Amino acid sequence: MILLAFIILFVAAAIGYVINIRAAQAMRDGGAPLHSLVGFHGMFSALVVLVPVFVLILAWIALADPLIQRLVAASLPEGTFDGLGTGAIQLIMAEINSLAGGRVFGTPEPWKIEAAERLVGYERTADVALVVVVTIAVIALIAFARRTVTPEFRARQGSEGIVLRLMGFCAVFAVFVTVAIVFALVYETSKFFSMVPVTEFLFGLNWEPQIPIRADQIAAEGAFGAVPVFLGTLVIATVALTVAIPVGLMTAIYLNEFASRRVRSVVKPFLEILAGVPTVVYGFFAILVVAPWLRATGASLGIDVASNTALAAGSVMGIMLIPFISSFADDALSAVPQSLRDGALALGATRSETMLNVLFPAAIPGIVGGVLLAVSRAIGETMIVVMAAGLIARMTINPLDSVTAVTVQIVTLLIGDTAFDNPKTLSAFALGMMLFIITLGINVLALRIVRKYREIYD
Structure with missing residues (x-):
């Protein structure tokens, strides 16, 4: 109707x-x-x-x-x-x-x-x-x-x-x-926070959100230390950005300054297609291709690699983020006035020197915007982490271990018929609030960086 x-x-x-x-x-x-x-x-x-x-x-x-x-x-x-x-x-x-x-x-x-x-x-x-x-x-x-x-x-x-x-x-x-x-x-x-102390949530090292089913079930009181959850998010995001930022920036520099029109006409559409791939497809790729390859490689080298790892999730997430960084950086480099490029070349600078010393510094605000967009995507990604990294929160920075992320825990805690009268369900909102504060801090930092490096051209 x-x-x-x-x-x-x-x-x-x-x-x-x-x-x-x-x-x-x-x-x-x-x-x-x-x-x-x-x-x-x-x-x-x-x-x-x-x-x-x-x-x-x-x-x-x-x-x-x-x-x-x-x-x-x-x-x-x-x-x-x-x-x-x-x-x-x-x-x-x-x-x-x-x-x-x-x-x-x-x-x-x-x-x-x-x-x-x-x-x-x-x-x-x-x-x-x-x-x-x-x-x-x-x-x-x-x-x-x-x-x-x-x-x-x-x-x-x-x-x-x-x-x-x-x-x-x-x-x-x-x-x-x-x-x-x-x-x-x-x-x-x-x-x-009226049920769980703030200090336990912010500084606790054990994350096991659960509630007792029976009144005499003492073992299921739950632990709400969020440090392992945020640490897992940080590890996955770091791996993703380690892959995405260098590859994305070098791709943008190559396409903007050194690639021929024929190469650019082929590579640019492929990057745009890569940006449109659903995250669940990346998750399948991570769990079916990347994770088994990492386990096999680790076994051949005598290294213990978990079935679900932060490295598998982060690396595939980094591939997903490459188009965002590359596109923003390419647009920022293209927006630099042509007179700067012509002036640098006229003074005898090579194309690489012109890019590194003139164009790239001038495009810093746009490039920072693309990187921060990638950071936000890395922090907020859920599907790839669920499929490739795992659900268990661990206190580890080893990318070969199974970890979890904030968004994954929020989804897990709110699945099914939930009642918002117990700390297990309400902890999802506490995680969301912390994620909101972190994202807000990143945006404030981005504005300060952009204002610091912004230049106005005639």
């Missing part, structure tokens, strides 16, 4: 565009001088229909499900949630949603089946209501837009005003989303 609502919206916007175009053309052909061009009248109608109804559908999608869940919860037998924690309540609602989706496990209680049937009924009613509301809204807006087609109507200013307000809304929405993300991280992280 949601798809049908979008189809109705886009068809109605097209119809409104055509109606206003024809009305404006007829008015112009009749000799009436129009203030705006005919196309602006059609654009005004399309925007008047498209923008508000599109926002309405998005708001409906965002608010309908929580409202339905509340209605279903309120319709349950009295006392169902008495004495239950947040986790138990969430599990009951998850089971009802599973039953509503046709996924039956065991023999559910009759009241849960009835609640699932009510949930299905509410969802169908909401879908039908959405289609009806969208249909009525688009008809009313098309009629309103048609009435605006007059000789004195400023359709161009009206269309531009709608677009301007839309762009302003997008800017405000981006700021709001950023603030909301930070607030959510801070709130959930504060809940975690």
